[in-house]
Amino acid sequence: xxxxxxxxxxxxxxxxxxxxxxxxxxxxxxHLAALPLVEExxxxxxxxxxxxxxxxxxxxxxxLPRKLAKSLRRRDIRRVRFMIACRTADYPVTMTSVxxxxxxxxxxxxxxxxxxxxxxxxxxxxxxxGEDLIARVExxxxxxxxxxxxxxxxxxxxxxxxxxxxxxxxxxFARGVELLAEDPDPARVNGPIETTGPQRLAVAGRxxxxxxxxxxxxxxxxxxxxxxxxxxxxxxxVSGKESTTAGSFDVTARVLKETMATALFTVPDExxxxxxxxxVAAYLxxxxxxxxxxxxxxxxxxxxxxxxxxxxxxxxxxxRETASWVVAMxxxxxxxxxxxxxxxxxxxxxxVRSDDVxxxxxxxxxxxxxxxxxxxxxxxxxxxxxxxxxxxxxxAEVLESAPDAATQDWETTxxxxxxxxxxxxxSTADPRLVTTLLALTSNNASHPTERRLAARAAFELDPxxxxxxxxxxxxxxxxxxxxxxxxELRGTLLSLLWPGHIDLTTMLTxxxxxxxxxxxxxAAFLRSLPDLLTDDHIPEVLAWAHRAACQPEAVGxxxxxxxxxxxxxxxxxxxxxxxGASDAExxxxxxxxxxxxxxxxxxxxxxxxxxxxxxxxxxxLRAQNLRRLLAQALVEETARTQMSGLNASWKxxxxxxxxxxxxxxxx
Numbered sequence: 001x002x003x004x005x006x007x008x009x010x011x012x013x014x015x016x017x018x019x020x021x022x023x024x025x026x027x028x029x030x031h032l033a034a035l036p037l038v039e040e041x042x043x044x045x046x047x048x049x050x051x052x053x054x055x056x057x058x059x060x061x062x063x064l065p066r067k068l069a070k071s072l073r074r075r076d077i078r079r080v081r082f083m084i085a086c087r088t089a090d091y092p093v094t095m096t097s098v099x100x101x102x103x104x105x106x107x108x109x110x111x112x113x114x115x116x117x118x119x120x121x122x123x124x125x126x127x128x129x130g131e132d133l134i135a136r137v138e139x140x141x142x143x144x145x146x147x148x149x150x151x152x153x154x155x156x157x158x159x160x161x162x163x164x165x166x167x168x169x170x171x172x173f174a175r176g177v178e179l180l181a182e183d184p185d186p187a188r189v190n191g192p193i194e195t196t197g198p199q200r201l202a203v204a205g206r207x208x209x210x211x212x213x214x215x216x217x218x219x220x221x222x223x224x225x226x227x228x229x230x231x232x233x234x235x236x237x238v239s240g241k242e243s244t245t246a247g248s249f250d251v252t253a254r255v256l257k258e259t260m261a262t263a264l265f266t267v268p269d270e271x272x273x274x275x276x277x278x279x280v281a282a283y284l285x286x287x288x289x290x291x292x293x294x295x296x297x298x299x300x301x302x303x304x305x306x307x308x309x310x311x312x313x314x315x316x317x318x319x320r321e322t323a324s325w326v327v328a329m330x331x332x333x334x335x336x337x338x339x340x341x342x343x344x345x346x347x348x349x350x351x352v353r354s355d356d357v358x359x360x361x362x363x364x365x366x367x368x369x370x371x372x373x374x375x376x377x378x379x380x381x382x383x384x385x386x387x388x389x390x391x392x393x394x395x396a397e398v399l400e401s402a403p404d405a406a407t408q409d410w411e412t413t414x415x416x417x418x419x420x421x422x423x424x425x426x427s428t429a430d431p432r433l434v435t436t437l438l439a440l441t442s443n444n445a446s447h448p449t450e451r452r453l454a455a456r457a458a459f460e461l462d463p464x465x466x467x468x469x470x471x472x473x474x475x476x477x478x479x480x481x482x483x484x485x486x487x488e489l490r491g492t493l494l495s496l497l498w499p500g501h502i503d504l505t506t507m508l509t510x511x512x513x514x515x516x517x518x519x520x521x522x523a524a525f526l527r528s529l530p531d532l533l534t535d536d537h538i539p540e541v542l543a544w545a546h547r548a549a550c551q552p553e554a555v556g557x558x559x560x561x562x563x564x565x566x567x568x569x570x571x572x573x574x575x576x577x578x579x580g581a582s583d584a585e586x587x588x589x590x591x592x593x594x595x596x597x598x599x600x601x602x603x604x605x606x607x608x609x610x611x612x613x614x615x616x617x618x619x620x621l622r623a624q625n626l627r628r629l630l631a632q633a634l635v636e637e638t639a640r641t642q643m644s645g646l647n648a649s650w651k652x653x654x655x656x657x658x659x660x661x662x663x664x665x666x667x
Contacts, residue, residue, distance in 0.1 A: 003034045006044030006079065013051045015269055016058040016086075017218065017228035024060060024067060028052075032071040040076065049081045054268070056090035057217055059229035065094040072102040113147035122149065126156045133159050141385065142169045144350050150277040154180065169351050170328050173283045177201060177264065180276070184261035195258045198244040203251055203259040205288030207237060208281040212322060213302055219260065222271030231272065279321060286325030296336065299326065304340060315344040324348035331357045339364050343372050350385040358388040362422060366398060366415055373414040384425055392430035395423045399436045404445065413447070416440075420453040429462035437461070438469045444476070448489040455489070459496045467501040474502075478510055487514045491525045504537055508544045511559035530573035535581045542590045545574050550597035575608045579626055588626075592633035596641055599651040 004010050014027050025033075028050070035048075055061055082099060088110060099106035114122065116134060123130030137146045137155060145151045154176035159165055161179055166172050181201040184193055195203075207219060211232050220231035227233060238256055241248045249255070259265075260273045264280065267273055275281035289299065303323045304313040315323045315337075324345050327334045331354035338345050338357050342364035345352065352358060365372060398419040402412055420440070423433060437458035441451050455473070458466040474493045477486060490512065498507040511526075533541060545561070549571065552560035561571050571594075578587040595605045611627045613619045631652065638648035 003031065004046070004048045006036075006046050006048075008044075008046040009049070010046060011049045011051060013053065016052060016054040016056060016061070017230060017268075017272065019052070019055075019058040019060050019064075020228070021060055021063075029067070029071050032068075032075060035075040035077065035080065038074050038076050044079075047079050047081060049083065052082075052084045055084050055086040057228065057230045061086075061090065061092060065092055065098045068095075069098045069102070072098075077102060113144075114149065114152065116143075116146075119146045119152055122152060123156055126153070126160075128156055128159050133165075136165045137172075140165055140167050140169065140172060141350065141353070142172050144385075145169065145172060145279075148277070148279065151176075151279055154280070168353055170325075170353070173280075174287075177204070177280065177284065180263040180280075181259075182262070184258045185263075188261035188267075189258055193258060195255055196244070196246070198246065199242070199249055199255065200259040200262055200264075201284075202242040202244055202288075202291075203237075203255055204262070204264050204275075205284045205291070206242060206251070207256075207259070208275050208284035209288040210237060211275070212281060212285045212319065215318075218268065218272040218274045220271060221273065226271075234273075282321035283325050285322045286329060289322075289326060290329045296333070299334070299337070300340075303337070313340050315341045317344075320344045321348050321351075324351045327357055328352045328354075335360055342368065343375065346384050346386060355388040355390075358386050359390060359394070362386050362388075362391060362394055365418055365422070366394075369414040369418040370411045373417055384422070386422060387425045387427045391422065392426040392428070392433040395419045395426065396430070396433045396436050399440060413450070416450055417453060420450060420457055423454075423457040424460055426461060429465070434458050434462045434465060438466060442469060442473055448486055452489045452492045455492055455496065463496075463500075467497060470497060471502060474510055487512065495525045495528075499532060504540055508541070509558060513559055513562070526570045527573070529570065530577040533577055535583065538578050538581050538587060539590075541574060542578060542587060542594075545571065546590055546594055546597075549594050572608065576610045579608055579610045579630075584626060585629060588630050588633040589637075591630065592637040595634060596637045596643070599638075599648075600641070600643070 004012070012028070012031055019027050031050075055064070058064065060067070080103075082103065084095065091108075096106050096108055120130035120134050123133045133155065134143075134146055136159075137143055142155075145155060155165065155172065157179045158172065158175050162175070166175055178197065178201065181197050181204060184195075184200070211217060211219065214232065215230070216232035217230040218228075218232070219234050219237065220227035221234050224233055224235075234253075234256060238251060238253050240251055242251055243249070264276060264284075265273050266276045275284065289302070294302070300313075303315055303319055303326070305316055306313045323337060323341075324347075327337055327345060328351045331352065335357060338361045342361045345361055346365060349358065349361065352361075398415060402408065402416050408416070420437070423437060426433060437454040440446055440454040441458060443451070451473075455466075455470055459470065470493055474490070474497065477490050477493070490510070491514075494507060494510060498504075502510075514526075548559050549561040552562075575591060578584065578591060581587060598605045611623050611630070634652050635648070638652070643651075
């Protein structure tokens with residue numbers, strides 16, 4: 001795009017693969033340099049949106065934060081919006097601080113998987129029964145495939161073509177890629193189609209394997225010297241033969257072009273082609289290696305990287321899904337891969353349906369527990385699926401054989417923690433396992449981390465049997481002052497037990513103030529609490545909030561509101577929930593009492609979000625009426641408490657804190 005003049009909205013789109021040391025100024029730097037300086041008066045009302053897409057494909061990524069900081073320094077960026085898309089594993093953490101300093105805030109977000117309801121709606125929009133489709137996907141233990149839009153589309157195509165879904169993830173992918181390999185896009189191919197579907201599928205496997213195993217991400221079809229760091233020149237893929245059940249064939253430029261014109265591939269820009277999704281690439285690469293009858297030694301050379309001491313080997317993160325597919329396709333001859341790096345396979349364990357391989361993976365995870373627990377913790381966020389018929393027995397044996405907590409070394413502690421995490425994969429509420437988990441939860445000598453994990457695992461396996469035991473543990477915590485880790489255990493217990501197994505009064509009396517330096521399950525529970533309240537809960541919650549804010553000495557060991565962020569946020573949310581109730585007017589008197597109490601303590605009182613104008617400065621008639629009624633209730637309450645009229649007016653007009661980004665919009 002031309003240099004932005006500020007008059008109209010504009011978008012500067014930069015592809016990461018095009019961003020190099022030599023091209024930085026042309027692609028991005030000169031556009032930022034053209035922005036007015038802070039001390040200059042800018043004209044126009046437009047907004048410039050800068051989008052840096054696939055930043056992880058830039059050879060400049062490591063140095064990009066420094067260059068951006070220099071380009072943005074002293075520039076007027078009040079009407080500039082900056083968005084970066086980057087793989088989490090490659091994202092430079094210094095980028096956040098650079099953008100925060102320049103723009104005042106930087107929000108880092110992960111693209112969350114589709115929820116079940118979202119997947120159903122998307123499938124419905126494609127003309128199939130979403131509920132029926134997702135139910136069949138769940139029966140095939142392939143729900144992870146439905147959580148990603150691109151692989152969900154593959155499932156929809158299969159369901160539309162066949163009226164059913166195969167029974168395993170491997171069969172689902174096999175049929176899905178077959179359909180994607182059909183009918184190349186005529187707009188991307190000149191002339192009649194010369195290849196068959198199986199031929200295009202074989203060449204797609206070559207492309208996926210060559211790009212993944214060589215560290216490339218896209219195929220480059222332009223001039224050789226203009227390709228990026230992660231581009232694989234298309235000429236390198238043209239040579240030799242591939243084979244199908246019908247026989248071998250030459251891989252020519254025409255064959256390659258027709259293959260890349262199928263729905264298996266996307267075109268990020270004019271000269272680049274990429275496999276449509278990393279999961280599809282991983283499957284195609286694994287299929288290519290298996291069909292080539294690759295030997296164990298060859299697979300080890302391709303998929304494993306040895307440690308400097310030569311004692312261990314691991315699978316690089318970009319190849320983990322490929323390795324998992326190889327094991328899924330050849331479980332009997334690849335057990336050595338599960339033994340070499342079980343934690344990598346655990347991340348994609350939903351793909352491997354072999355009970356023998358899963359049992360071995362669990363065994364090796366437990367053997368390497370100390371290393372796994374101290375390693376890259378991203379695996380802990382993944383949904384393991386290591387269920388097999390003997391899993392409950394495997395885990396129970398570890399927990400029962402562990403020595404007393406006071407005499408445990410780190411290796412034993414780590415083994416217990418991994419065992420508890422694995423317990424959540426057990427498909428049935430095995431009585432022996434649930435008993436062992438509840439015993440660990442109730443053991444005051446055990447570390448609260450293990451107790452918290454065990455409580456959640458036991459509850460997920462058998463909630464009705466676990467609830468009474470967990471209530472007993474919560475009661476024991478209420479009898480003692482919490483240490484730092486006990487707050488996390490308390491938060492876990494409350495999130496499991498309320499509202500299904502304890503009443504509102506018990507929950508409120510069980511709340512305690514977490515230390516300001518801790519953020520975890522307790523803070524998460526406080527944040528989610530208002531959303532779980534019904535209108536019937538509001539009067540009791542407001543009475544509790546009044547005591548906690550205005551009579552902290554009467555609370556004793558309970559919860560008292562102070563200026564800590566988490567607790568202030570809870571009070572804000574309680575206000576919003578009370579004002580959002582169907583009979584909000586009946587809550588105004590108590591809300592006014594709490595606000596005036598805060599005024600008397602020289603503390604801030606937030607203006608609830610529900611009473612503020614929206615981002616365009618508009619407000620509903622209901623919000624306007626509620627705000628005026630609340631102001632009236634405040635005036636009456638200050639009169640009742642005999643606050644100075646001048647002081648009360650000042651507090652109501654000025655100490656009622658409005659979000660500064662919206663202050664100009666408030667009437």
